[in-house]
Amino acid sequence: MKRPQAQVAVLQAADAQKDRRIDDVAAEADLKPEAATRAAFELEADGLVSVSEETLEHYELTDEGDRYVRESLPEQDLYEAAIDAGAADGPVQMGQVIGASGLEGGAVDIALSNYARKAYGSIDSGEITANQDADPGSDPEMLALEAVADRRVEDADTDALDQLERRGHLDVREETVRSVQLTDDGVTALMEGVEAAETVDQLTPEMLTSGEWEDVAFTEYNVEADAEDVSHGKEHILRQTANRVKDTLVGMGFSEMEGPHADAQFWINDCLFMPQDHPARTHWDQFALEEPEEIGHLPPDLVERVRSAHKEGVGPDSEGYHSPWTEDIARGMDLRGHTTSLSMRYLSGHQVGELDPPERYFSVEKVYRNDTLDPTHLLEFFQIEGWVMAEDLSVRDLMGTFTEFYEQFGITDLEFKPHYNPYTEPSFELFGTHPETGEVVEVGNSGIFRDEVLTPLGVDCDVMAWGLSLERLLMLMYGFEDIRDVHGTLCDLELLRETEVIR
Numbered sequence: 001m002k003r004p005q006a007q008v009a010v011l012q013a014a015d016a017q018k019d020r021r022i023d024d025v026a027a028e029a030d031l032k033p034e035a036a037t038r039a040a041f042e043l044e045a046d047g048l049v050s051v052s053e054e055t056l057e058h059y060e061l062t063d064e065g066d067r068y069v070r071e072s073l074p075e076q077d078l079y080e081a082a083i084d085a086g087a088a089d090g091p092v093q094m095g096q097v098i099g100a101s102g103l104e105g106g107a108v109d110i111a112l113s114n115y116a117r118k119a120y121g122s123i124d125s126g127e128i129t130a131n132q133d134a135d136p137g138s139d140p141e142m143l144a145l146e147a148v149a150d151r152r153v154e155d156a157d158t159d160a161l162d163q164l165e166r167r168g169h170l171d172v173r174e175e176t177v178r179s180v181q182l183t184d185d186g187v188t189a190l191m192e193g194v195e196a197a198e199t200v201d202q203l204t205p206e207m208l209t210s211g212e213w214e215d216v217a218f219t220e221y222n223v224e225a226d227a228e229d230v231s232h233g234k235e236h237i238l239r240q241t242a243n244r245v246k247d248t249l250v251g252m253g254f255s256e257m258e259g260p261h262a263d264a265q266f267w268i269n270d271c272l273f274m275p276q277d278h279p280a281r282t283h284w285d286q287f288a289l290e291e292p293e294e295i296g297h298l299p300p301d302l303v304e305r306v307r308s309a310h311k312e313g314v315g316p317d318s319e320g321y322h323s324p325w326t327e328d329i330a331r332g333m334d335l336r337g338h339t340t341s342l343s344m345r346y347l348s349g350h351q352v353g354e355l356d357p358p359e360r361y362f363s364v365e366k367v368y369r370n371d372t373l374d375p376t377h378l379l380e381f382f383q384i385e386g387w388v389m390a391e392d393l394s395v396r397d398l399m400g401t402f403t404e405f406y407e408q409f410g411i412t413d414l415e416f417k418p419h420y421n422p423y424t425e426p427s428f429e430l431f432g433t434h435p436e437t438g439e440v441v442e443v444g445n446s447g448i449f450r451d452e453v454l455t456p457l458g459v460d461c462d463v464m465a466w467g468l469s470l471e472r473l474l475m476l477m478y479g480f481e482d483i484r485d486v487h488g489t490l491c492d493l494e495l496l497r498e499t500e501v502i503r
């Protein structure tokens with residue numbers, strides 16, 4: 001017969017005549033006690049051994065018990081003092097006896113509550129008597145304490161042990177001891193011969209067809225083993241955060257804008273009252289497209305109004321740039337350096353038709369800039385664009401909107417700094433504090449669009465707008481110090497796998 005290794009060892013160590021403790025069997029067979037116990041139960045299920053169980057009680061003195069066994073029990077002290085005070089001849093004042101006994105605190109209570117129980121004497125209305133015939137020298141509880149201390153509990157009186165446990169002088173610890181004994185079938189099996197079976201951890205089709213499965217032992221499942229880490233595909237944290245930003249803005253009443261990544265300079269720059277010779281419009285800052293060289297269609301009336309705003313301004317208080325402006329440049333194609341191009345398209349009424357204030361729009365989209373790569377700059381990043389069109393907007397509305405928005409992401413220490421944009425007046429840059437470095441980081445740019453922007457677009461109420469960096473938001477939320485950890489070829493895969501975006 002073939003049996004798993006541990007079962008064979010237990011079977012061979014077991015005796016038909018007497019119980020053997022499984023712990024001893026385990027030690028002899030060089031098995032862990034749990035493995036030997038498990039094997040014993042498996043053998044018992046097959047009728048080859050019987051397993052018996054016994055509960056052993058272990059007595060241990062508590063600190064108090066230990067002190068009393070070395071000195072004496074409080075009631076013994078009290079008896080001695082009572083005899084000395086003459087209480088054997090008649091009642092004596094209790095206070096006097098206690099004072100002479102040297103007992104203090106809790107020991108007094110212990111002494112009083114056991115004195116009469118043990119018939120050492122009586123205690124009544126503040127007076128104490130001592131029983132001449134009492135024999136504290138052979139107090140069974142003291143004898144039991146001594147027996148426990150000397151590790152010969154079997155000599156102790158069981159009632160006394162119970163009493164001592166109740167008094168808190170002893171602790172009892174229970175231990176379950178299991179033993180095995182060979183059954184007749186076990187003896188027969190041993191005589192016929194048992195061999196250790198090969199242990200396998202996988203059942204194969206071959207083993208099933210050959211019948212070999214009957215002779216092998218299968219390894220146990222170890223449900224506590226560490227499982228291998230499986231990394232699976234998951235949404236990038238930037239994308240997850242973008243989605244959360246979108247949900248947040250939708251919750252604040254905004255609708256989403258969409259539009260081209262490559263667009264005419266007209267929508268990216270000219271509508272924003274950026275002079276055609278503005279440094280930010282050069283190829284130092286923006287990526288130009290060779291193909292297509294220019295945009296197919298621009299609304300002619302809008303082109304005309306934008307040109308006139310650039311050249312002459314939009315009213316008595318407005319000056320244009322008086323510098324050259326050509327439609328050729330406006331038609332040139334660039335990768336958008338900001339998503340404000342989308343805002344221009346929507347505000348112009350050419351994307352979703354005429355707008356009726358109040359209106360709110362946003363986008364969370366990629367923008368492209370010819371920057372130098374560093375820990376806080378990438379050549380492409382996500383911008384959280386947004387605007388609100390309404391009558392009589394003020395800087396307070398702008399700040400309030402940001403405060404409400406960033407609060408949703410746990411950022412409550414926003415700072416605002418006056419700034420300059422050709423297209424907004426006033427303008428503000430937004431800052432937050434980096435949770436790891438404590439540095440103040442720029443997170444966005446904002447303002448209220450100038451008339452030179454709004455009049456050509458045909459908008460005659462206020463529009464406040466902003467462009468915020470999604471990556472910087474992420475840095476403030478999760479403490480990243482280098483944006484390249486999350487983006488691009490140098491990204492930190494572990495970090496991307498482990499970071500969970502809280503929704």
Ligand code: PHE
Pocket residue numbers: 337338339340421424444445446447465466467468
């Ligand atoms: N376009 C600006 C930027 O990229 C952000 C902005 C948008 C500022 C709208 C004001 C108004 O920094």
